[in-house]
Amino acid sequence: MATITIDGQSVEVADDATIMKAAETLGVYIPHFCYHPGLSIAGNCRMCLVEVQGAPKLLASCCSPVRDGMVVLTNSEKVVKARKGIMEFLLINHPLDCPICDQAGECVLQDYSYDYGSGHSRYSEERQRHTRENIGSTMVRDMNRCIACTRCVRFFHEVTGADEYNIYERGGHTEVGTYGEHEIGTKFIGNAAEICPVGALTLRDSRFKCRQWLFEQADSVCPYCANGCRIVIDYHKDVLHRFRSRPDPETDRWWICDEGRFGFHRLNDKQARLHKPMIRRDGVLVEAGWDEAFAFIADTLKTLDDEVRTVAVGSGHCSNEDNYALKRFANQCLKTGTVRFKSWPAPWVTDTVKDPADLFIELDKSANARGAGALGLEADPGLATTWDELAAGSVQALFVMGADLLRGAPNNPRDPKLLDALGLIVVQDVFRGPMTEVAHVVLPALAFTERHGTYTNFNGTAQEFFAGPYPAESVALADWEILARLGNYLGGDFPWTGFREVPWREEYKDV
Amino acid sequence: MAEELILLKNDGNPDARALSFYKAGGGYQALEKALGMQPAEITEEVKKAGVRGRGGAGFPAGVKWTFVPKEAPKPKYLCCNADEGEPGTFKDRALMEWDPHMLLEGMAIACFAIGIHTAYIYIRGEFHWITLILEQAIAEAREANLLGPDILGKGFDLEIYVHEGAGAYICGEETALIESLEGKRGQPRLKPPFPAVVGVFGGPTVVNNVETLCCVPHIINRGADWFTSIGPERNAGPKIFPVSGHVRKPGNYELPMGTPLREIIYDVCGGIPGDRKLKAVIPGGSSTPVLSADEVDVNMDFDSLAAIGSMFGAGSIIVMDESTCMVRALTVLTRFYAHESCGQCTPCREGVPWMYDILKRIMRGAGKPEDADLLLDICSNIEGNTICPLGDAAVGPVRSFIQKFRSEFDQYIETGKSSVGDAGFDFRPAD
Numbered sequence: 001m002a003t004i005t006i007d008g009q010s011v012e013v014a015d016d017a018t019i020m021k022a023a024e025t026l027g028v029y030i031p032h033f034c035y036h037p038g039l040s041i042a043g044n045c046r047m048c049l050v051e052v053q054g055a056p057k058l059l060a061s062c063c064s065p066v067r068d069g070m071v072v073l074t075n076s077e078k079v080v081k082a083r084k085g086i087m088e089f090l091l092i093n094h095p096l097d098c099p100i101c102d103q104a105g106e107c108v109l110q111d112y113s114y115d116y117g118s119g120h121s122r123y124s125e126e127r128q129r130h131t132r133e134n135i136g137s138t139m140v141r142d143m144n145r146c147i148a149c150t151r152c153v154r155f156f157h158e159v160t161g162a163d164e165y166n167i168y169e170r171g172g173h174t175e176v177g178t179y180g181e182h183e184i185g186t187k188f189i190g191n192a193a194e195i196c197p198v199g200a201l202t203l204r205d206s207r208f209k210c211r212q213w214l215f216e217q218a219d220s221v222c223p224y225c226a227n228g229c230r231i232v233i234d235y236h237k238d239v240l241h242r243f244r245s246r247p248d249p250e251t252d253r254w255w256i257c258d259e260g261r262f263g264f265h266r267l268n269d270k271q272a273r274l275h276k277p278m279i280r281r282d283g284v285l286v287e288a289g290w291d292e293a294f295a296f297i298a299d300t301l302k303t304l305d306d307e308v309r310t311v312a313v314g315s316g317h318c319s320n321e322d323n324y325a326l327k328r329f330a331n332q333c334l335k336t337g338t339v340r341f342k343s344w345p346a347p348w349v350t351d352t353v354k355d356p357a358d359l360f361i362e363l364d365k366s367a368n369a370r371g372a373g374a375l376g377l378e379a380d381p382g383l384a385t386t387w388d389e390l391a392a393g394s395v396q397a398l399f400v401m402g403a404d405l406l407r408g409a410p411n412n413p414r415d416p417k418l419l420d421a422l423g424l425i426v427v428q429d430v431f432r433g434p435m436t437e438v439a440h441v442v443l444p445a446l447a448f449t450e451r452h453g454t455y456t457n458f459n460g461t462a463q464e465f466f467a468g469p470y471p472a473e474s475v476a477l478a479d480w481e482i483l484a485r486l487g488n489y490l491g492g493d494f495p496w497t498g499f500r501e502v503p504w505r506e507e508y509k510d511v
Numbered sequence: 512m513a514e515e516l517i518l519l520k521n522d523g524n525p526d527a528r529a530l531s532f533y534k535a536g537g538g539y540q541a542l543e544k545a546l547g548m549q550p551a552e553i554t555e556e557v558k559k560a561g562v563r564g565r566g567g568a569g570f571p572a573g574v575k576w577t578f579v580p581k582e583a584p585k586p587k588y589l590c591c592n593a594d595e596g597e598p599g600t601f602k603d604r605a606l607m608e609w610d611p612h613m614l615l616e617g618m619a620i621a622c623f624a625i626g627i628h629t630a631y632i633y634i635r636g637e638f639h640w641i642t643l644i645l646e647q648a649i650a651e652a653r654e655a656n657l658l659g660p661d662i663l664g665k666g667f668d669l670e671i672y673v674h675e676g677a678g679a680y681i682c683g684e685e686t687a688l689i690e691s692l693e694g695k696r697g698q699p700r701l702k703p704p705f706p707a708v709v710g711v712f713g714g715p716t717v718v719n720n721v722e723t724l725c726c727v728p729h730i731i732n733r734g735a736d737w738f739t740s741i742g743p744e745r746n747a748g749p750k751i752f753p754v755s756g757h758v759r760k761p762g763n764y765e766l767p768m769g770t771p772l773r774e775i776i777y778d779v780c781g782g783i784p785g786d787r788k789l790k791a792v793i794p795g796g797s798s799t800p801v802l803s804a805d806e807v808d809v810n811m812d813f814d815s816l817a818a819i820g821s822m823f824g825a826g827s828i829i830v831m832d833e834s835t836c837m838v839r840a841l842t843v844l845t846r847f848y849a850h851e852s853c854g855q856c857t858p859c860r861e862g863v864p865w866m867y868d869i870l871k872r873i874m875r876g877a878g879k880p881e882d883a884d885l886l887l888d889i890c891s892n893i894e895g896n897t898i899c900p901l902g903d904a905a906v907g908p909v910r911s912f913i914q915k916f917r918s919e920f921d922q923y924i925e926t927g928k929s930s931v932g933d934a935g936f937d938f939r940p941a942d
Contacts (some may be wrong), residue, residue, distance in 0.1 A: 085892025
């Protein structure tokens, strides 16, 4: 251990710590561009220079190891002069186009120019001009704004191994990118734009859509595979604008895949969403109120034989609260013990070995399959058993939450006609789809971005996610809340008013 | 003593390249002697001789060798820095071109002393013909069991490889050299770790200049005391001074360290053509701060030049007489550094081309009164704030030219033209 003094405060840190790390433990912020905790140290921006007593020169705090007894000044006159110099150097060729730059508002170059920039420019030469270039199909590079911190280059080399992204030219002509706008061979491209400290790398899908300072944030968990990456939702009004990574203290990881990052677009598609409960009358689905839909379900259940067998299908895409609520609902209101979910891999899936380049993308595309299993839902790979039972005629009613029975084996499409014989099909879902076409009653559920809940990822970590925007012109509810209201309507016991009151942990047996 | 040439004795003699010629002059006797010594003894002798790095930094070579850990999990390497690219410097090429075996022998002794079995000569790509000479010499030496496995039957193995650079001045910086040698982009590394701990392919590495290594066989043959008897204390040894610019006889001169600069210009090199007046001298290669005419009564060694605020560098003397436009000279030098900045760190990447742009504007007659002070302030924002010494190298001439010839700059800015009737500056289209 080494004891060092930073701006008059003493701290004891490991011998191999850097000055930057030591300052972090003291809560002393040292401005920086190129340093990123998830990447190797480049030490190239020189913004983090600090004065060390006895050292002839200023030292870059990101790459200078501490020494016992070291005395560091992070805000001395010399340091401030150097920072002002660095800011001037970075800005002489910068276009200063903040008014049309998507990074504005979350740009460290912009922030630091308030602290260390000058009100006027001493630069009267021609500025360097580069043409704007596409980096593959998802990212745009504006080299004029680039400060050559190489965060993107280090990310691609060190995290994804995509060497085709690189530095070209040298000196004042330095450029980053792929040669000739080539696509980058990785599923993690968006991270480069996320860690770009300036507006040099932006994502095509979010360029010029919304100013950053209008965004509201919600902490969430990506539901697009079993890995459960922690994400932040950026939204404005009821429109989702961005998913970005939320650094994970457990795994010390900052990266999410592009499928997850761009996964918000489908949620913004109002046409595809279910907004109101619907009841099938004379073969056509017509909108109804919640009570109307609940009454229809209650009436239909009464007409069914007491011996009728109902299968409730939950989902690995639904939260622990939802699946727990479904189980209780089935027990109390449906007189059936069969509560299943579609598990992975389905019998016809043969390729179950993960490509190492996929890093943290899991092959199981459901966010909460492990949670569903832990809650005691019966795993039904590909729902094959359910279909066998339908074919055998041993099922008379279906209650389906967030599961698609009709999309199944690729070469063995299910026969929807088998569903015609059923006395009741209730479908509770976020999106319109093949299941809503066969449903007798449709109950609209909120997407994961619009509600709170808990997912258990593939390695058993239960993570809470929180609501972003509530969709306008919608009456949808969280799955567990629909079940609670319907359950209470049918005489069950569902006394919950918030997601944390759903006592799913009582029946949760994770192995 | 000064009459006997040690390093340049075969300068210009093509026959001297042959192994037979080198051996006839006592070549490889030092290697044979060294292989009979304890490695630590050799290092001690070189340390005692106090030979300071001839590449420009002037760090004692023997001390550098001792920084290499004795037991390392990875192989150790020696890199001979033959990327001689500093404007005004042309001494290493002469050594390699006319006496390649002297370098190989020096390398072999150094490797034996440090316990290295693989060595590289990183040579400037433009010296391709010298690469061929070195490769020929290596083949000859290998044939004669002076390199390769079990050298002279003493159980010591050494392979030497020549690696050509691809035309970047920055690769003369030792860590950029190592990056380039590894096949990567030639950019300096962050230090620490220093190459002596983590160098080529992650192994401990010693990087020595050609001339430094060429001194080693002579130190082994004649002893450290002989070496220190040449030149002043702490700055000992024979030294090649490449002299260029306004002298009657430019070229490489081998002289003892500490030879007075005035003597080199007026006696050794025959003075200035047309007996024009001396105006300025760059004493150690283009990055070292310029001396004005009244500062040339200085001894050419590390400590004497440091004492007057300049640097010995590689001892490369550039002489400028009264016909020189200092603004133009500085513009030419700064163009070099702007072009050769690797672009890795901010101050050098942005600051040096900016200085060049300002100088170009002054040359075009569009200078502004505040330009000279602006240049000095840019210098202060670059100096000491960069990853490698290239930033400081670019600052060296700019600051010293302006400080020592301020009136000439002010006059150029005011009138828009040179006070010495300079013909102007031909800008390349790329500029």
